[in-house]
Amino acid sequence: MHVLIVDDSRAMRSILSHILRQLGLEVSEAANGREALDRLQELDQVQLALVDWNMPHMNGLEFVRQVRADSRFDDLRLMMVTTETEASQLVTALEAGANEYVMKPFTKDVVQEKLKLMGLLCDVTVSNA
């Protein structure tokens, strides 16, 4: 499975991609929403995007809205990466079409469980088997 990480922090991208690769996933990165939209058009196998909330150029919420407005990305699953302070805005994001969220700081286990909840990791395990 191919995952796109959308986060303006290099460190955060490294952390996420470290975890995802440990889970056996293929990873691409984008530094903001606008760049993420471009990447999505280049890479057609992306199944999941992990989306940071607060980014320059195009923030996470706006990215979610744009993705959901484009029928080409109907199959794309979106997971918001938020913090406690942003928790209040989660409803807005979920309403806009995000599928899941994970709260910072998180561990590998949390991410894994969330992916399983979304049925994404199961798919991988099955296809690997």
Next chain:
Amino acid sequence: MSELEFITREFLLESCENLDQLDRDLVMLEQDPQNQEYLAGIFRTIHTIKGSCGFLGFGKLESVTHAGESLLSKLRDGELQLQAETTTGLLSLVDAVREMLANIEVAGSEGSQDYAGLIETLMRLQAGKSDCDARAGNSSSSGGALATEDCGAGHNGGGSLSDEDARANRVTIGEAAPGGVSDSTIRVDAGLLDKLMNRVGELVLARNQILQSSSMASDAELLSTAQRLNLITTELQEGVMKTRMQPIGNIWGKFPRLVRDLALQCGKQVQIELEGKETELDKTIVEAIKDPLTHLVRNAVDHGIETPAMRLARGKPAEGRLVLRAFHEGGQVNIEITDDGAGLDVERISQKAIENGLLTHDQILRMNDREVAQLIFAPGFSTAAAVSNVSGRGVGMDVVKTNVEKIGGTVDVQSVPGNGTTIKIKIPLTLAIIPALIVTCDGDRFAIPQVSLLELVRLEEEQARSGIERLHGAPVYRLRGHLLPIVDLRRELELPPRAAAGPADLNNNVVVNIVVLRADDRQFGLVVDAINDTEEIVVKPLGKQLKGITVFAGATIMGDGKVALILDVLGMAQRAHVVAEDRERSLVDQATRPTEQHRDLRTLVILAVGDRRLAIDIALVSRLEEIARADIEGADDRDVVQYRGQIMPLLHVGKLLGIPHADAQVDRPLQVIVHSQRDRSVGLVVDRIIDIVQTTVEVTRPANNDNLLASAVIQQRVTDLVDVPSLIRRADPMFYEASVEEAVVA
């Protein structure tokens, strides 16, 4: 490097970059508290750090950034108004985060420092106007005490979350934040760029060689290939140079914070403006001017700008302005630091210069205000009435000047009393490849950096024979009415003197080529055999064995593959004693200087013998006398006179030192310096007593047994200090011994 180490490194790099920006944003925010753009940027930085450190296990850093984030989110949402106290709290937050990051970098953990106090402060600030207090937003900090309890407790239990829930829809998230270019850039190790630059330098040299040899070839294909190589090399060189360019804003970034802190400390109000932040400079130069610029900014705030009360009394706004401006001009970068403060006090500077023995009263009178202002760059010069905590840390304007000149730049000061001071710095864009004038001397080529070059003078025929005069033994040339000290490159480099029929003999030949150079605000003429051409040369440092030779700044390889040495114009001028060496003392690399230098304030009698200028310490002089020639008597083949009831031997200084001098004028009395030791005296006969000066003496060439003279620069002229005891011993080995014996007997 393990992946975790890699992630930590990324985290550190990113956080440090963001914090630099944050410092600037915070200060800007203080001036424009409503600016959402700055707030969003600041919030995001702290937020990002907090987000990552949880994963990396930096719990302490997380709790500090968490407290900061909560405060920032209230500011961002308009629930709190920014006050000086808030900014100070946020700046301490930044400091704490920096401290922890530094510890993480070194030791891998946040360190043992306890930040509970800071967290408490941040909580209190946040509570100062939180929902539990007065939402109206006009609360004073006194209302905070009660609120602290409420919200502090609530926060620990995660209660602040509900506060935030309540205003979920009012949040505007950083859409106004300016875009970074980080998306399209990569990070490259600076060492790699240095290596690349070095290789390109080699390539330029190889290109020059190929161009030179191909210009003689008839092969058309080779010629066109060489031309293409030429073009590509030039483009590559420009490209690589560009990668080393950094905007000056990188070092200016810290100034708003610095100025803010200084101003608070000095009880002043200062607004800093930065113009031309994007002006680019070579990395090495950016590093080299960082400290001088910081010093100048400190100075401007500490000494330049007055206190608000004084400013108001003078009809100026209470808040002072400090403007930093950078721009390109004529292949150089200009940096101006302007304050609208009190300006330089010319009177005080003059007074101080006289007190320090830097200049005499007469010399000051001959100077205009502008020249006096330049005195602030003299070593050890400070007019600050009190050494404050801010300035006066042992680094003076002389070091600023030295450091700027070290990279081939110049510093100038302009000041209008009551209106402010402007310091202008001009520095070259790069040090790696510089334009230089190539000259020849004794068949070897030398490169002279163009920045020091003023003009070229060619003397022919009659002019060449008589153009160079001697003044007090030093060769000079009258250039448009000004005396230009002349230095012969051959003599300075101890090359064989020109053959009598040579093209540029100083005394009696047909052509003299003078390169007029500027060193340390003084001009001098360098006589060379021939002047060739100007060229772009690639500067190669000298090996460390040769570093001590101050007349050379480096080496370069010429088109024909031969090495040419690059002359250090200032070093050359000092070696030839055409400029004062005082500044040398303050150079950091003093330890590496080969000659020992002594320096202290002494009173000297300046005298002339033949065409030499000599000096004798006044401590060794008991009287200055004029003695009629008729009074001289001979005894034991020696001149003696009766002096105060004693027989005093006379020693002719010129004869003893082997200084050739014109026949004395018989009709004039002898000029005699009387030196006494206990009850014995000796008279030193000189041609003329010129002056008595109090000055600092920098011995540049110590006396030895063969030479009783130590050279120094006094009143900007080369003067030889006479070793009087040795001189007298040479004539009368028993002079001192006898008095010692007598002393013992007595």
